[in-house]
Amino acid sequence: MERRVVGADRVFDSVYGTMLDGHAVVIEGDRVVEVVHSADVEVTDSLPGYSVLPGLIDVHTHLAIPLDDGQGFAALVQRSGAQDALLGVKQAGETIRAGFTTVRDAGAWRAFTDVALRDAIDAGWVTGPRMAVAGPFVGCPGGGADVTGLAVDVDEVLPRELRFGIVTGADQMAATVRQILRYGADFIKVLATGAVLTAGTRPGAPELSDAELQAAVAAAGEAGTFVAAHAHGTEGIKRAVRAGVRSIEHGSMLDDEAIGLMVDHGTYLVADLYDSEYILENGPRLGYSDEVMDKTRLTADAQREGFGRAVDAGVRIAFGSDAAVFPHGLQGRQFRHYVECGLSRARTIQSATRWAAELMGWQDRVGSLRPGTFADLIAVEGNPLEDITLLENSPLVMKSGEWVVGP
Ligand SMILES: [Zn+2]
Numbered sequence: 001m002e003r004r005v006v007g008a009d010r011v012f013d014s015v016y017g018t019m020l021d022g023h024a025v026v027i028e029g030d031r032v033v034e035v036v037h038s039a040d041v042e043v044t045d046s047l048p049g050y051s052v053l054p055g056l057i058d059v060h061t062h063l064a065i066p067l068d069d070g071q072g073f074a075a076l077v078q079r080s081g082a083q084d085a086l087l088g089v090k091q092a093g094e095t096i097r098a099g100f101t102t103v104r105d106a107g108a109w110r111a112f113t114d115v116a117l118r119d120a121i122d123a124g125w126v127t128g129p130r131m132a133v134a135g136p137f138v139g140c141p142g143g144g145a146d147v148t149g150l151a152v153d154v155d156e157v158l159p160r161e162l163r164f165g166i167v168t169g170a171d172q173m174a175a176t177v178r179q180i181l182r183y184g185a186d187f188i189k190v191l192a193t194g195a196v197l198t199a200g201t202r203p204g205a206p207e208l209s210d211a212e213l214q215a216a217v218a219a220a221g222e223a224g225t226f227v228a229a230h231a232h233g234t235e236g237i238k239r240a241v242r243a244g245v246r247s248i249e250h251g252s253m254l255d256d257e258a259i260g261l262m263v264d265h266g267t268y269l270v271a272d273l274y275d276s277e278y279i280l281e282n283g284p285r286l287g288y289s290d291e292v293m294d295k296t297r298l299t300a301d302a303q304r305e306g307f308g309r310a311v312d313a314g315v316r317i318a319f320g321s322d323a324a325v326f327p328h329g330l331q332g333r334q335f336r337h338y339v340e341c342g343l344s345r346a347r348t349i350q351s352a353t354r355w356a357a358e359l360m361g362w363q364d365r366v367g368s369l370r371p372g373t374f375a376d377l378i379a380v381e382g383n384p385l386e387d388i389t390l391l392e393n394s395p396l397v398m399k400s401g402e403w404v405v406g407p
């Protein structure tokens with residue numbers, strides 16, 4: 001088994017949130033053996049001036065979705081599922097080269113394109129991050145998970161793979177969740193409220209009943225997995241948390257009761273704080289509708305303010321960007337926003353390593369450099385505990401003990 005020892009000025013311990021000076025990561029094959037003082041081992045890959053960190057994790061990506069162009073769903077029916085999956089190959093490469101060696105992929109429009117991409121990466125055919133995938137979006141007819149705004153005759157004949165997860169009632173929810181997991185998804189993504197980018201839906205409006213949410217959580221739980229809930233509005237957030245979802249995505253309108261519920265239930269908050277900056281800057285140039293721009297303004301400030309209160313209250317934070325709204329590979333820009341909104345630099349890095357892995361239930365394999373984990377790591381010049389923007393672009397990336405971007 002090939003042995004490699006990566007030595008650097010600093011190694012980040014994501015379990016405790018501290019930097020270890022003058023340490024090295026000992027790797028055999030695709031696994032970490034141990035982290036030791038550099039003086040005690042023969043270093044094979046010496047990185048003076050660098051900090052080594054566990055490979056970053058983004059728990060909210062859409063690798064098999066084209067970059068949102070602000071034009072609603074027209075583009076969606078101009079491409080096949082095969083085209084989306086192959087675009088995913090490009091976007092997976094952009095993601096891992098930016099330092100994200102694991103993602104939780106939060107849904108695809110063309111059902112199961114994400115499953116195909118995950119399997120191709122796992123088989124070694126395609127360079128990309130380890131993926132846990134949600135399969136198709138799950139939600140109500142005409143809601144944030146649906147393809148909306150179509151003429152009635154077109155609406156009636158839309159292919160099933162664009163609407164696989166559209167459900168009404170608890171029974172249909174449970175049956176559909178089981179089917180999505182049977183077809184290869186790793187977890188379930190429901191849309192508990194309307195969405196910013198889905199025309200005609202209101203981010204503040206709840207879109208699933210208590211019974212539907214409970215049915216989703218129960219069916220996922222029977223299969224040994226969990227539900228992630230897209231939720232902007234306060235009522236939808238509370239329903240989803242009470243039903244037992246594992247994470248709230250976006251969480252734009254958090255009141256104190258919602259925050260208290262999340263603390264009590266141990267629900268993770270996955271806040272896409274870079275998105276709104278990107279849309280507000282680029283939306284007009286990209287041709288976003290007034291509706292989308294208005295909804296973005298409405299949710300952006302509330303989301304940042306609620307994030308700060310959630311941090312103060314001790315809600316678990318996991319790093320998720322919603323890449324696909326902005327180009328894949330730029331999600332490192334979100335680190336700065338977490339720090340600006342009140343998360344310490346150490347906890348911000350932990351949100352994309354330790355806590356992200358725990359949210360996924362993958363802490364035994366990624367998110368730290370503990371013995372036995374996959375040898376996934378990044379290296380940046382300087383100390384990100386002093387300058388978090390160093391993580392906006394990781395110059396060196398290793399996955400499974402092999403450099404994807406090497407020194
Ligand atoms: Zn998303």
